[in-house]
Amino acid sequence: MTTELQDPRIIEYDVRTDEMLVNMGPQHPSTHGVLRLLLRTDGEIVHEVTPHLGYLHRCAEKIGENLSPPQWVPYTDRMDYLAGMNMNLGFALTVEKLIGMDELPAKAREIRVLIAELGRIASHLVGMGAYGLDLGSFSPFLWAFREREIILDLLEEVCGARLTYSYITIGGVTHDLPDSILLPPGLASLTGQSTQTRVTWTDALGQFLDWLEPRIEEYHTLLTRNQIFIKRTADLGVLSPERAKSYGCTGPVLRGSGVDWDLRRDGDPLYTAMYAGYEFDVPVAPFDQAPPEVVPGDNWCRFYVRMMEVVQSIRLVRQAIDRYATAEGGYRETFKLNSKLPADECYLETECPRGQMGFYVVGDGSAEPFRTRAKSSCFCNLAVCPPIIEGYLLADIPAVIGSVDIVMGEIDR
Numbered sequence: 001m002t003t004e005l006q007d008p009r010i011i012e013y014d015v016r017t018d019e020m021l022v023n024m025g026p027q028h029p030s031t032h033g034v035l036r037l038l039l040r041t042d043g044e045i046v047h048e049v050t051p052h053l054g055y056l057h058r059c060a061e062k063i064g065e066n067l068s069p070p071q072w073v074p075y076t077d078r079m080d081y082l083a084g085m086n087m088n089l090g091f092a093l094t095v096e097k098l099i100g101m102d103e104l105p106a107k108a109r110e111i112r113v114l115i116a117e118l119g120r121i122a123s124h125l126v127g128m129g130a131y132g133l134d135l136g137s138f139s140p141f142l143w144a145f146r147e148r149e150i151i152l153d154l155l156e157e158v159c160g161a162r163l164t165y166s167y168i169t170i171g172g173v174t175h176d177l178p179d180s181i182l183l184p185p186g187l188a189s190l191t192g193q194s195t196q197t198r199v200t201w202t203d204a205l206g207q208f209l210d211w212l213e214p215r216i217e218e219y220h221t222l223l224t225r226n227q228i229f230i231k232r233t234a235d236l237g238v239l240s241p242e243r244a245k246s247y248g249c250t251g252p253v254l255r256g257s258g259v260d261w262d263l264r265r266d267g268d269p270l271y272t273a274m275y276a277g278y279e280f281d282v283p284v285a286p287f288d289q290a291p292p293e294v295v296p297g298d299n300w301c302r303f304y305v306r307m308m309e310v311v312q313s314i315r316l317v318r319q320a321i322d323r324y325a326t327a328e329g330g331y332r333e334t335f336k337l338n339s340k341l342p343a344d345e346c347y348l349e350t351e352c353p354r355g356q357m358g359f360y361v362v363g364d365g366s367a368e369p370f371r372t373r374a375k376s377s378c379f380c381n382l383a384v385c386p387p388i389i390e391g392y393l394l395a396d397i398p399a400v401i402g403s404v405d406i407v408m409g410e411i412d413r
Contacts, residue, residue, distance in 0.1 A: 017042050024397065026055050033408030035382075037397070044393045049386035056412035064372030068338060069095045069170050069361070072372065076359075077164035079374060080410040082126050083353045085119035085155075088168035090350040094359040095170050097270050098346035099339070105329025108172030109274050114320035115158070115168065117313040118205070121212075122151040123353035124306045124313075127405040131303060132223055134402040135232050140222050146186065147215065150208050153184035157201060172332030177201050177324070187211070202321050209314050216311060224304055230291050233299035237388045237400035240297055248380035251355025252309065253404055256302035260284045263351035271350055277323075280316050283308035299403035306405070309353075338367045345371075354378050354405055374413055378406040 024037040034055035040048035060079065064072040069091070076091045077084035089112060096102075129144025152162040157178055159167040167174055183197040187208055199207075223229050239249070244257040254261055262282040264275045285301040287294075287308075294300045341363030349358040355377025362371035381404045389400050 019047065022394075026052075033406065035401075035406070035408055039394070039397075041394060044395070046389055046392055046394060046397065049389050049397075051382060051386070053408075054412055056408045058413065060413040061372050061374060065369055068367045069341070069369065070335065073169050074164065074166045076374075077166055078409060079376075079413055080123075080352060080354065080357070080378070080407045081163060082407055083119050083123040084163060084165045085115050085168060086123075086350065086352040087357065088166065089116050090348065090352065090357045091359045092168050092170050093268075093270055093350060094346055094348040094361050095341075097268070097348055098341060098344060098361055098363060099335075100342075101171060101333060101335070102270065104172055104333055105327075105331065107176070107324065107327040107329050108331050108333070110320050110324040110327045111173050111177060111331060112168055113274055113278065114317055114324060115155075115173070117316045117320065118151060118155070120313045120353045121310050121317070122148050122155075124310050125151075127306055127353075127402075128219065128223070128303070128310075131402040131405070132229075134398040135229060137222060137226070137229065140219060143215070143218070147212055150184055150186045150190075153186060154201065154205055154208065157181045157184075157204075169332070169335075171335040172330070174332070176331045202324065205317070206321060209318060213311075213314055216307065219307060224289075224300070224307065225291075230293055230300065232396075232399050233303060233403065234291060234293035235295045235298055236392065236396060237299045237403060238295050238297045239384060239388050243384065243387070244297070247384040249355070249384055250377045250380065251352070252302055252305040253355065253381045253384070255282065255284045256305045256403075257297040258285045263349055263356055267351065268348050271348065275316075278316055278319050280312045283312065299399050302403040302405075306353075340365060340367055341369060349375070352377060354407065354410070355381060357410070376410045376413070378404075378408075378410045382406050382411060 019040055019042050022039040022041055024039055026034040026036040036052040038050040038052060039046055060075050063075060073088055076087040079087050125144040125148040129141040132140035156162050159165050178201045180198055181201050181204060183193055183195060183199055183204060185195050188195045190211055191207060239257045241257045241259050244254050244259060260282060263271060283305050285296040287304055343363055343365045345362040347358060347360040349356045357377055358375035360373035361369050364370040385400055385404060389397055
């Protein structure tokens, strides 16, 4: 009788695991705001994700019912505070549609496009840099904020503010672009010029775009072509087109899943008229430049859409500069602070950096709206995160949340 000996290196254990509830946030660097995620985990595996919202709720919609539309414009800045110009634009267009202000001076239209796309670049730079930091890459974070700082300097020359602008208002913009400015210190340092150099604002912007455009290739080298970045993002957090549409996802999240939809091209006629005559492409997954590990709808695709949108926004800003130089008319149509709103309602959506931001205004014949409502793109984009996170590791949560690029001020309002 022969006995088969067991390998002495193999020890059998009766392993039993227990599930644990873990709080991630509301003070956590990778949630990009005061977001609390309640996680049900088994070891490192996440089985359930429950977002808890409301930590940044400020009653913005109710406040809007006690102010005239021009007075509520500053409150829209504070929703998506990384894209204040785009928030201003969406609300201004909604009120203009409600009161029948269908035609603005050409100069006002070109300024709006220029400023909105410049704000989109600044917003995406934050998203790109912060996402690199979430995944352990420090240099892109510093570089992205270096570029964004110059944009903030330029916007400060326009309206005096760096984050909450209230520049785009009902009927146009509050004032024209400045004729002559001192070269922003950051731009002067990068281009080797003196800070005492005086140029027109559009010339300074043109110099910045000339410097920024070649830098995009460096971001590709550091991030999208980096093998560590690819392993943390490719084939992770995959969002199918069907699920993206069923959850109401918009913006780069939707286009990263392969759905070709952009309100600058496909939206309300009042909004698309602003972009009439402009040439731009809409980046949509899948991408020919993607590494073989990438799957349409994953974290990598969502990030890549934003990088390509920066390129397209640079293209749009250049066209807007040329069109502004020959634009006729003033920068604003008259809309008095106490102008009466018609007894009617209006809803309009615009393409903001994080998706479709919608505003709903109901007038009752008085100067103050009967009802104001804001529909957040980030709310829908966050709602889809739990099903695409579940089953992955705890360490993968920042990679998924960061790829969606939420702003809690817009969600909670």
